[in-house]
Amino acid sequence: MAYFDAASSAPLHPVARQALLAALDEGWADPARLYREGRRARLLLDAARETAAEAVGCRPDELTFTTSGTQAVHTGIAGALTGRRRTGRHLIVSAVEHSCVLHAADAHEAGGGTVTRVPVDRTGRADAAVYAEALRPDTALACLQSANHEVGTEQPVAEVAETCCAAGVPLLVDAAQSLAWGPVEGNWSLLTASAHKWGGPSGVGLLVVRKGVRFAVPGPADERESGRQPGFENIPAIVAAAASLRAVRAEAAAESARLRELTERIRTRVPQLVPDVEVVGHPDQRLPGIVTFSCLYVDGEALLHALDGEGFSVSSGSSCTSSTLTPSHVLKAMGVLSEGNVRVSLPFGTSEEDVERFLSVLPGAVASVREHLHTPAARTEAAAPAEEERVIDALGKRCPLPVIELAKIIDEVPVGGTVRVLADDEAARLDIPAWCEMRGQEYVGEEPAEVGSAYVVRRV
Amino acid sequence: MAYFDAASSAPLHPVARQALLAALDEGWADPARLYREGRRARLLLDAARETAAEAVGCRPDELTFTTSGTQAVHTGIAGALTGRRRTGRHLIVSAVEHSCVLHAADAHEAGGGTVTRVPVDRTGRADAAVYAEALRPDTALACLQSANHEVGTEQPVAEVAETCCAAGVPLLVDAAQSLAWGPVEGNWSLLTASAHKWGGPSGVGLLVVRKGVRFAVPGPADERESGRQPGFENIPAIVAAAASLRAVRAEAAAESARLRELTERIRTRVPQLVPDVEVVGHPDQRLPGIVTFSCLYVDGEALLHALDGEGFSVSSGSSCTSSTLTPSHVLKAMGVLSEGNVRVSLPFGTSEEDVERFLSVLPGAVASVREHLHTPAARTEAAAPAEEERVIDALGKRCPLPVIELAKIIDEVPVGGTVRVLADDEAARLDIPAWCEMRGQEYVGEEPAEVGSAYVVRRV
Numbered sequence: 001m002a003y004f005d006a007a008s009s010a011p012l013h014p015v016a017r018q019a020l021l022a023a024l025d026e027g028w029a030d031p032a033r034l035y036r037e038g039r040r041a042r043l044l045l046d047a048a049r050e051t052a053a054e055a056v057g058c059r060p061d062e063l064t065f066t067t068s069g070t071q072a073v074h075t076g077i078a079g080a081l082t083g084r085r086r087t088g089r090h091l092i093v094s095a096v097e098h099s100c101v102l103h104a105a106d107a108h109e110a111g112g113g114t115v116t117r118v119p120v121d122r123t124g125r126a127d128a129a130v131y132a133e134a135l136r137p138d139t140a141l142a143c144l145q146s147a148n149h150e151v152g153t154e155q156p157v158a159e160v161a162e163t164c165c166a167a168g169v170p171l172l173v174d175a176a177q178s179l180a181w182g183p184v185e186g187n188w189s190l191l192t193a194s195a196h197k198w199g200g201p202s203g204v205g206l207l208v209v210r211k212g213v214r215f216a217v218p219g220p221a222d223e224r225e226s227g228r229q230p231g232f233e234n235i236p237a238i239v240a241a242a243a244s245l246r247a248v249r250a251e252a253a254a255e256s257a258r259l260r261e262l263t264e265r266i267r268t269r270v271p272q273l274v275p276d277v278e279v280v281g282h283p284d285q286r287l288p289g290i291v292t293f294s295c296l297y298v299d300g301e302a303l304l305h306a307l308d309g310e311g312f313s314v315s316s317g318s319s320c321t322s323s324t325l326t327p328s329h330v331l332k333a334m335g336v337l338s339e340g341n342v343r344v345s346l347p348f349g350t351s352e353e354d355v356e357r358f359l360s361v362l363p364g365a366v367a368s369v370r371e372h373l374h375t376p377a378a379r380t381e382a383a384a385p386a387e388e389e390r391v392i393d394a395l396g397k398r399c400p401l402p403v404i405e406l407a408k409i410i411d412e413v414p415v416g417g418t419v420r421v422l423a424d425d426e427a428a429r430l431d432i433p434a435w436c437e438m439r440g441q442e443y444v445g446e447e448p449a450e451v452g453s454a455y456v457v458r459r460v
Numbered sequence: 461m462a463y464f465d466a467a468s469s470a471p472l473h474p475v476a477r478q479a480l481l482a483a484l485d486e487g488w489a490d491p492a493r494l495y496r497e498g499r500r501a502r503l504l505l506d507a508a509r510e511t512a513a514e515a516v517g518c519r520p521d522e523l524t525f526t527t528s529g530t531q532a533v534h535t536g537i538a539g540a541l542t543g544r545r546r547t548g549r550h551l552i553v554s555a556v557e558h559s560c561v562l563h564a565a566d567a568h569e570a571g572g573g574t575v576t577r578v579p580v581d582r583t584g585r586a587d588a589a590v591y592a593e594a595l596r597p598d599t600a601l602a603c604l605q606s607a608n609h610e611v612g613t614e615q616p617v618a619e620v621a622e623t624c625c626a627a628g629v630p631l632l633v634d635a636a637q638s639l640a641w642g643p644v645e646g647n648w649s650l651l652t653a654s655a656h657k658w659g660g661p662s663g664v665g666l667l668v669v670r671k672g673v674r675f676a677v678p679g680p681a682d683e684r685e686s687g688r689q690p691g692f693e694n695i696p697a698i699v700a701a702a703a704s705l706r707a708v709r710a711e712a713a714a715e716s717a718r719l720r721e722l723t724e725r726i727r728t729r730v731p732q733l734v735p736d737v738e739v740v741g742h743p744d745q746r747l748p749g750i751v752t753f754s755c756l757y758v759d760g761e762a763l764l765h766a767l768d769g770e771g772f773s774v775s776s777g778s779s780c781t782s783s784t785l786t787p788s789h790v791l792k793a794m795g796v797l798s799e800g801n802v803r804v805s806l807p808f809g810t811s812e813e814d815v816e817r818f819l820s821v822l823p824g825a826v827a828s829v830r831e832h833l834h835t836p837a838a839r840t841e842a843a844a845p846a847e848e849e850r851v852i853d854a855l856g857k858r859c860p861l862p863v864i865e866l867a868k869i870i871d872e873v874p875v876g877g878t879v880r881v882l883a884d885d886e887a888a889r890l891d892i893p894a895w896c897e898m899r900g901q902e903y904v905g906e907e908p909a910e911v912g913s914a915y916v917v918r919r920v
């Protein structure tokens with residue numbers, strides 16, 4: 001039994017648990033009250049703020065505790081956009097931000113603002129020069145994550161911050177994935193984070209707004225947390241969040257090196273052990289604990305279930321939540337294969353044995369999913385041969401089936417001949433070009449069809 | 461050492477603590493994930509929702525867990541106003557709602573909406589007939605608390621709900637103070653509550669939206685909690701909130717009777733023990749655990765400190781938080797004395813001994829504050845006699861000083877003569893008329909003055 005989904009939520013750190021228990025007895029009262037219980041709660045809250053500010057590298061009065069990382073992002077973006085409304089209503093985000101950033105951008109757009117979504121390269125990394133080009137006189141705010149949550153790629157935050165600073169535009173850094181490992185370098189203006197990502201409890205986020213940044217929270221007034229987070233403070237959880245951040249930081253250097261070695265092992269050995277795999281994300285500029293790969297001809301959700309059956313909890317960008325079946329916007333922006341995607345994110349303290357066992361179990365899990373998918377598909381759905389062009393009718397079939405059928409037929413096509421894949425699953429748009437790239441075939445392009453799209457591939 | 465401020469925040473119920481501890485181990489993972497830890501978290505969340513819905517008297521899919529009662533109120537009001545925007549932008553609230561409701565109303569007004577604030581009588585109770593009169597064809601939403609948080613007065617929620625229902629207007633009930641005691645009666649449409657008021661943990665609120673109510677949350681999309689509360693769910697706290705709500709409900713009938721007897725004792729004996737006291741709030745239609753009184757010639761904050769020194773933690777509507785010095789909007793709306801205000805709100809399990817000790821300590825505490833205020837004020841600030849009218853220059857003096865000086869001079873004024881009190885403390889506007897009412901003197905009225913206002917009183 002191994003939990004390899006720390007990037008989603010980390011198990012509670014023992015220090016967080018201890019601090020939470022202690023603060024349940026001392027920190028339940030209203031810190032705005034003047035009596036003994038209120039004063040005790042206020043002391044705990046102030047001390048937690050000092051601790052968290054030290055870890056972030058900011059002044060305590062620049063740091064607000066929010067009720068989640070998402071809330072910190074929503075308030076941070078809305079507050080900066082409102083505060084700088086006179087400058088303009090242009091917002092810059094990278095295409096691979098967490099969905100909460102992108103949802104805030106969508107809401108801004110729906111409200112009449114404009115948004116530039118900066119693309120990333122095939123490793124998931126944004127380019128500081130492209131951020132610089134995106135800056136406009138009416139740019140109110142730019143956002144860039146410190147590191148990507150799905151593939152672990154680190155972003156050039158310090159460079160982008162420098163560029164933004166020179167242009168007088170505040171940069172908001174979503175540091176949710178990296179804050180456990182160290183402070184965010186560079187001259188950023190706003191920062192957000194989430195405690196349950198570093199082993200703190202649920203229910204606590206951080207929003208840092210540097211002095212001098214114009215900031216105005218829209219919505220009803222509230223006097224708690226500098227007016228930036230309405231509602232009664234959750235002090236026991238805040239205390240636990242701050243204590244565990246300090247604790248993970250104390251272990252960060254050693255644990256970082258250890259986990260980096262383990263993820264490097266996965267990066268190297270998965271392609272050796274499993275055929276038709278693409279490891280995605282930046283090879284060096286990456287977080288220590290995250291490694292992501294995609295397996296051709298595999299349904300991500302089925303692979304997740306197979307690994308769960310073997311005692312491994314991982315995440316998949318092919319089907320990242322129980323209610324979402326569209327491929328991950330991150331993999332899409334990178335232009336890499338989304339099918340059979342697996343994100344392994346190791347929590348602090350992951351043992352070498354668990355990683356080795358994962359490597360020993362993975363090939364069989366992938367093979368079983370592939371076998372299951374191949375068998376029925378191969379017999380009943382073979383495409384009819386055509387004169388010059390083969391056509392695969394994969395309408396109504398979910399990925400990876402369209403790619404599986406394409407792969408089966410390609411060897412029958414003469415060199416220079418084309419295959420037209422008719423498909424209406426959104427993921428095909430990403431996976432067919434990605435398959436061509438992996439297989440060295442030529443992706444001719446997408447054409448509109450009566451239903452769905454036609455994806456044309458030429459055999460090389 | 462006795463904590464008598466349960467209406468602000470109740471100490472953690474033992475059941476909440478137990479449930480929280482258990483759920484820390486089982487409920488930290490993302491309930492949207494498909495692996496074992498995610499499924500376990502989802503089961504806990506679903507079970508907590510069933511429990512809370514049963515206690516509220518609603519369907520589980522009508523109930524959302526929010527991050528606080530304030531957040532529930534803000535989202536509930538914004539969601540109903542947005543959902544019913546086609547009907548109009550008129551909002552009705554009572555004048556004695558919690559500040560989070562009034563702040564949401566202010567924000568609505570600032571955004572171009574209109575707000576009717578329904579007055580209350582001297583007991584703090586709103587009149588259903590006045591709510592009915594306030595309804596308009598463009599009314600999108602009405603709000604009424606189930607019971608007041610400062611004076612304990614219960615509101616005619618079922619009647620107001622009936623009226624609203626007949627007019628096709630949803631009623632939002634802020635049930636923060638009453639949900640521990642039982643479900644809210646009547647045909648309401650939305651309901652909000654806060655777990656730390658019933659002995660649950662901080663960080664959990666409830667928002668119930670009945671099926672059929674038009675509701676659209678503004679702001680960035682998020683798929684958690686039916687799109688009504690963005691951010692990662694705090695499942696351990698949610699589990700503890702639901703478990704403790706069930707636990708307090710099991711004790712509610714017996715505890716209600718016991719606390720009602722204790723608060724009745726305070727209501728009856730405080731005026732016998734302490735001179736110049738006004739007990740405020742409805743004598744019968746009130747919550748079991750809350751009793752509020754105001755003491756003439758007393759600074760509320762000083763009394764709070766004196767009682768804290770004796771081991772009692774109470775709240776004051778004269779100076780209800782460390783950062784707010786204006787008199788409570790509730791006492792103002794009721795038209796009762798705000799000076800020397802004390803709210804006693806007994807937590808579950810309060811002992812009779814603690815209440816008796818409070819009653820034995822209170823007279824001395826009030827006397828000491830009065831003595832402290834009288835002495836310096838009496839000598840140095842006596843007003844100069846005038847021909848027909850005495851003038852007290854209390855400019856720059858905080859309440860209760862203006863009232864103290866008025867009281868000292870009134871006996872020197874011939875019957876039918878007037879006293880003009882010049883004051884610039886906001887509380888004087890409330891406390892001078894309230895003093896007149898208590899003392900049987902005639903309050904002539906307020907006149908504008910060069911600085912502050914002049915309050916004219918005629919000796920009867």
